[in-house]
Amino acid sequence: MKKTLALALAMMMVAAMTLTGCGGSSSKEERVVNVCSWGEYIDEDLIYQFEDETGIKVNYQTAESTEALYSLLKTGAGDYDVIVPSDYMIGRLIAEDMLAELNYDNIPNYALIDDQYKGLSYDPDNKYTVPYTWGTLGIIYNTTMVDEEITSWDVMFDEKYAGQVLMIRNSRDALAAALLDLGYNINTTDEAQIQEAYELLSTAKNNGVYQAFVMDEVFQKMEGGNAAIAMYYAGDYLTMLENNGDLAYVVPEEGSNWFVDAMCVLKNAQHKEEAEEWINFIAGTDACLANMDYIWYASPNAEALEQYPAYYEETYGEPLDESLYEIMAAPDDVLDRCTLYENLPAETLTLYNDLWTKLGI
Amino acid sequence: MKNKLSRLTIPYVIWMALFVVAPIIMVVIYAFSAADGGFTLANFAKMGTYAVVFTRSFKLALIATLICLLIGYPLAYIMSKEGPRFQRVAMVLIMLPMWMNFLLRTYSWMSILENNGLLNQLFQKIGLIALYNNLFGTDLQFFRMMNTQGAVVLGMVYNYLPFMILPIYSVIIKLDPSLLEAARDLGANTFNVFRRVILPLSLPGVLSGITMVFVPSVSTFAISKMLGGGTELLLGDLIEQQFLGGAYNPYLGAAISLVMMIIVVICMAVMNRFGEGEEQAVMM
Amino acid sequence: MNKNNSFLNRLFMVLVFVFLYAPIFLLIIFSFNAGNSNTVWKGFSLDWYQKLLRDRLIIQSVYTTLLVSLLSTAIATVAGTFAAIGFYAMRRKVREPLMTVNNIPMMNADIVTGVSLCLLFVAFFNGWGTFAAWFNSLGLFRLPTRLTMGFGTLLIAHITFNIPYVILSVGPKLRQMDKNLVDAAMDLGCTWMQAFWKVILPEIKPGIVSGALTAFTMSIDDFVISYFTAGSSASTLAMTIYGMTKKRVTPEINAISTLLFVTVLILLAIVNIREARQERLREKRLV
Numbered sequence: 009m010k011k012t013l014a015l016a017l018a019m020m021m022v023a024a025m026t027l028t029g030c031g032g033s034s035s036k037e038e039r040v041v042n043v044c045s046w047g048e049y050i051d052e053d054l055i056y057q058f059e060d061e062t063g064i065k066v067n068y069q070t071a072e073s074t075e076a077l078y079s080l081l082k083t084g085a086g087d088y089d090v091i092v093p094s095d096y097m098i099g100r101l102i103a104e105d106m107l108a109e110l111n112y113d114n115i116p117n118y119a120l121i122d123d124q125y126k127g128l129s130y131d132p133d134n135k136y137t138v139p140y141t142w143g144t145l146g147i148i149y150n151t152t153m154v155d156e157e158i159t160s161w162d163v164m165f166d167e168k169y170a171g172q173v174l175m176i177r178n179s180r181d182a183l184a185a186a187l188l189d190l191g192y193n194i195n196t197t198d199e200a201q202i203q204e205a206y207e208l209l210s211t212a213k214n215n216g217v218y219q220a221f222v223m224d225e226v227f228q229k230m231e232g233g234n235a236a237i238a239m240y241y242a243g244d245y246l247t248m249l250e251n252n253g254d255l256a257y258v259v260p261e262e263g264s265n266w267f268v269d270a271m272c273v274l275k276n277a278q279h280k281e282e283a284e285e286w287i288n289f290i291a292g293t294d295a296c297l298a299n300m301d302y303i304w305y306a307s308p309n310a311e312a313l314e315q316y317p318a319y320y321e322e323t324y325g326e327p328l329d330e331s332l333y334e335i336m337a338a339p340d341d342v343l344d345r346c347t348l349y350e351n352l353p354a355e356t357l358t359l360y361n362d363l364w365t366k367l368g369i
Numbered sequence: 370m371k372n373k374l375s376r377l378t379i380p381y382v383i384w385m386a387l388f389v390v391a392p393i394i395m396v397v398i399y400a401f402s403a404a405d406g407g408f409t410l411a412n413f414a415k416m417g418t419y420a421v422v423f424t425r426s427f428k429l430a431l432i433a434t435l436i437c438l439l440i441g442y443p444l445a446y447i448m449s450k451e452g453p454r455f456q457r458v459a460m461v462l463i464m465l466p467m468w469m470n471f472l473l474r475t476y477s478w479m480s481i482l483e484n485n486g487l488l489n490q491l492f493q494k495i496g497l498i499a500l501y502n503n504l505f506g507t508d509l510q511f512f513r514m515m516n517t518q519g520a521v522v523l524g525m526v527y528n529y530l531p532f533m534i535l536p537i538y539s540v541i542i543k544l545d546p547s548l549l550e551a552a553r554d555l556g557a558n559t560f561n562v563f564r565r566v567i568l569p570l571s572l573p574g575v576l577s578g579i580t581m582v583f584v585p586s587v588s589t590f591a592i593s594k595m596l597g598g599g600t601e602l603l604l605g606d607l608i609e610q611q612f613l614g615g616a617y618n619p620y621l622g623a624a625i626s627l628v629m630m631i632i633v634v635i636c637m638a639v640m641n642r643f644g645e646g647e648e649q650a651v652m653m
Numbered sequence: 654m655n656k657n658n659s660f661l662n663r664l665f666m667v668l669v670f671v672f673l674y675a676p677i678f679l680l681i682i683f684s685f686n687a688g689n690s691n692t693v694w695k696g697f698s699l700d701w702y703q704k705l706l707r708d709r710l711i712i713q714s715v716y717t718t719l720l721v722s723l724l725s726t727a728i729a730t731v732a733g734t735f736a737a738i739g740f741y742a743m744r745r746k747v748r749e750p751l752m753t754v755n756n757i758p759m760m761n762a763d764i765v766t767g768v769s770l771c772l773l774f775v776a777f778f779n780g781w782g783t784f785a786a787w788f789n790s791l792g793l794f795r796l797p798t799r800l801t802m803g804f805g806t807l808l809i810a811h812i813t814f815n816i817p818y819v820i821l822s823v824g825p826k827l828r829q830m831d832k833n834l835v836d837a838a839m840d841l842g843c844t845w846m847q848a849f850w851k852v853i854l855p856e857i858k859p860g861i862v863s864g865a866l867t868a869f870t871m872s873i874d875d876f877v878i879s880y881f882t883a884g885s886s887a888s889t890l891a892m893t894i895y896g897m898t899k900k901r902v903t904p905e906i907n908a909i910s911t912l913l914f915v916t917v918l919i920l921l922a923i924v925n926i927r928e929a930r931q932e933r934l935r936e937k938r939l940v
Contacts, residue, residue, distance in 0.1 A: 042885040047896055056709060067886045068710060070896045075615040082617055084775035087801040087885040171513070177599055179615055213600065220516045220598025232692060234484045234515070251690075278799060361616040368602040368610070369421050373845065375747075378739030381732055381816065382751065388813040389757050392769030399772060444669050447662045454929060459666075461921050466673050467874045468917045469680065469910050472894045476902055477676035480691040487679070487692060530673070580760060588762030591876060591895065605764050612768055613881070619772070626765045637760060 039064040041282040044071055044080070044088040046269075047224045048247065049141075051302035058289050064282050072223050073178045081106065081274070089277040090286055092140050095268050096180065099130035099351030107136045108273045114284040117291035122310040125268055129350055137270035138287050141305035143242045144266045144338050144346055145181060146259040148226075150252070153236035161189035161260045163237055165212040174229060174238035175209075177221040179364035180349060181265070182209060185239055188262045195350045199359060206363045213367065230255060241267075242335050243305030249332075257335055259342050266338065266346035268308070306337040313337055396630075399623030412624035419607060419625065423632075426604040429518060430586035433525035434533075437582045440526070441533030442575065446567075448534075449541045460538070463531050471528050475595050478524060482514040482596070489514075516598030524592040525582075532581035540574030541567065580637055587633065604629050681914070684907035691902065701904040702912075708905055714893040715909060721804070721879075721889065722872035725811035730865040732812070733819025738853065740820065741827040758814045759821075766814060767881030774806050774882065802884025810882040811872050818871060819864035826860030827853075 071077040074097045080086030125139040184194040186205035231251040245257040273283045296312035320328040403409040489511040590605030611622025688695030778800045785796040838848040876891035
């Protein structure tokens, strides 16, 4: 009998130990930083380089989309230190008091960031963020499968390309395409306009225009010639181009979204110091150059952006095509027709969520 | 003696209370909560909107389960008639695919089924597509297999087929050969032996096979996302979307989970009445 | 049973195996691809295997996967075996409701199990935070105020869904055992510990082994439950793969999977050959 009890106790202790084991991370000598970013969004060598230089271990995870990241944070499933959300989500996270103010003394490389990317609507006083990349949203199409030159968002809803179009699986971008096509502002809070945009999407979906709703799957589908048209980000287009030379990219004439993804530290981050060290490392010119070369997204680091064509020529022994550089770092005339997303009020966000779930049915 | 031994369950009962019962209570609490924490039935009021998703999921899962049964039962039966060494190897071969992660195996199907994928390339090479176009006067470049409900069902069948074969096999193999001999001696032909003796006795295996295929099929989200293209949501997608996906609303997610759980439990309870009193069969 | 299968039956069997293995062979073949595609063959190379060795993210996730599977299987096997013995000794009235609860993790959809555990952990951690803050204010000794999901929660989740499989395979073996054996042993002066080691264990060993194997397989193959319970600091191989299936799965993943697959294949082959040899020896002895 005693032994039974002893055994029961022992098993309880195992249970208790595993339970408390989960919280052990706070009091270790080992320095750690938990980073959450997007797929194919960093030159992984940078992670190893950072680990080797500082002895800080990087736990690197990826989320599917900005909205998915928000869910991860809210559910409590994601307990990150550094995140790299897009502009409008940063606004929302700041509004919900989820981000920590950064100590820019620990991030000297912040000085290298071009002023153009500071003080934007989501973080007007530059207290929470260090920009990571910027770029445009546009349409990618396969010139062997589409015989016209695409200039408008119309193609994303046109039955002519039924079964050939990949719609983005992200409520904000998908509805933005529809809003732009209808000639509305992408930051509209007018319920009727959003409803109209939803109807446009929903009709196109019911007419079989969309082959699939994709996020990062877009790479293998467009590269493999499995779909003709997709909407995605400029940097990712350049990655696809490496594997399929028939692809073209356009920022439609109705205008589009330009975005800034910035690194932030969560308010309840356990490794704030390490997080700032990581951010500083990534914002450095060398890291930005390596990253730009790997992910093809433009860097907000002025030095790096300027040096990139020379860096490319040095690395690959041939000059960088001017037109590619302009897709990566959109010139002013393109940026003029693009708008930054703003954080939407709560009612509009609920409407977005409801419509998005409804669209899936 | 016996009563003392039963105390061995105490730690596990506590464990179950903590990690099986308590989580389900959490789901129930969430399902009846509003975002501000108050009690509400609003999450269930929305359920009607998702009826389409429920029917679609149950339909696809049912088809997949049926196909698994139609392949799995004969296979288990045929296998049981082979020699012991062959059987051992065959069992290992059926278990083995599970050691290569199911996401990866499903991903492999993507490259097979794509419009420009291996299967379509093969059809192109052997002239099947041209033949089809000639016969039906169509102008197809490829057969559309990816991003269809068929692809999703294929993914389910492929991934969960072993779960059907193993329990059925483990029951059939334990059937007493003398029982079959007796039946034959009493004049039953092969078909009757199968229908009157083998089939009823292997029912527990069939039932647990059905459960083990149906439940993961009805709730999958990875397979439908990868092979279905996300144009037609399944229940799993819907739930995942509310918790970790693009439309954060854990209260609604919990409500959908709860309804799904109840429907599944009812289905299983009804089904298990057929095998009442039988022990559930084990996988191996 | 009659031991003859017709040609058609055998053909059917072969076809099913082709169906099961075609995608796997494809994965293995493309792990040797010189290009980074999973559909276009660009020549033979071992590049991906070399790259794999340097890829810390993948190596780390393989390590996490193996560790959590081994630990959870070991714990679940011991706990499950004892629990099964306990259930066996229980009166039917008590046992049946408990067995129903035991079956929940298997009958329940993975996603519900994962989600519900996730909700539980988050709620518990919040409660713990309040408790620890209060406790620390007493000034006895300090408790960590922040618990987070990670390897610990992942392990708990795996143990929870593994135990029922062990119980289900040990249970029938117990019932097949002669009920009087244990009583006889105890009458002859065995303590229950001795009775367990000398009488019960040898009888139920096959059940334990197959239960452990099932549990381990389930653990390795699991994605959904891990996805919801691993938090930010631990990633299993499945989670890493899921992160990649969305873009291009690098052939490094094919490479690591091939290595795991071949290892298991060799292990199982060795076990099988040994078993076959033992069987032959036994037959000889009988003759």
